[in-house]
Amino acid sequence: xxxxxNSEDAGQIxxxxxxxxxxxxxxxxxxxxxxxxxxxxxxxxITLSLIFLGLFSYQGVFQKEVSSRQWVFISRIIIAxxxxxxxxxxxxxxxxxxxxxxxxxxxxxxIIVITMPASMGAIIVDSMDKE
Numbered sequence: 598x599x600x601x602x603n604s605e606d607a608g609q610i611x612x613x614x615x616x617x618x619x620x621x622x623x624x625x626x627x628x629x630x631x632x633x634x635x636x637x638x639x640x641x642x643i644t645l646s647l648i649f650l651g652l653f654s655y656q657g658v659f660q661k662e663v664s665s666r667q668w669v670f671i672s673r674i675i676i677a678x679x680x681x682x683x684x685x686x687x688x689x690x691x692x693x694x695x696x697x698x699x700x701x702x703x704x705x706x707x708i709i710v711i712t713m714p715a716s717m718g719a720i721i722v723d724s725m726d727k728e
Contacts, residue, residue: 618711631709639706639709643713646676684715
C-alpha cells in the first residue's frame with residue numbers, strides 16, 4: 598500500500614471538508630464565537646485538530662504503519678488541515694463572511710474555528726477507500 602498523495606486524495610479531502618464546512622459556515626454562532634474566542638483557545642483548536650487528524654490517520658489511513666513513512670504521515674495531516682482551511686475560506690468568502698480586507702483577524706479566527714470540524718470530515722472521507 599503506497600499512500601502517496603494524489604488527485605483522488607485531494608478530491609476526497611475537499612469533499613469531506615465541504616460537507617462539514619457548509620452547514621457550520623452558515624451558523625451565526627460560529628461567526629460570533631470566532632469574534633470572541635481568545636488566542637489561546639484558537640491555538641488549542643488548531644492543536645486539537647492536528648492531534649485528532651493524526652490519530653485518525655494513524656488508525657484509519659495508515660493502519661498503524663507509519664514507522665517507515667513518518668514524513669508522508671505528517672505531511673498528509675498538514676495538507677489535509679490546510680486544504681480544509683482553504684475550503685472553509687472559500688465557503689465563508691462566498692457567504693460574504695470572510696472580512697479579509699476590513700478585519701483580517703476575524704477572518705482568520707473564523708477559518709480556524711470552522712476548520713476544526715471541516716478537517717475531521719476531510720480526513721474521514723479520505724480514509725474511506727484506504728481500509
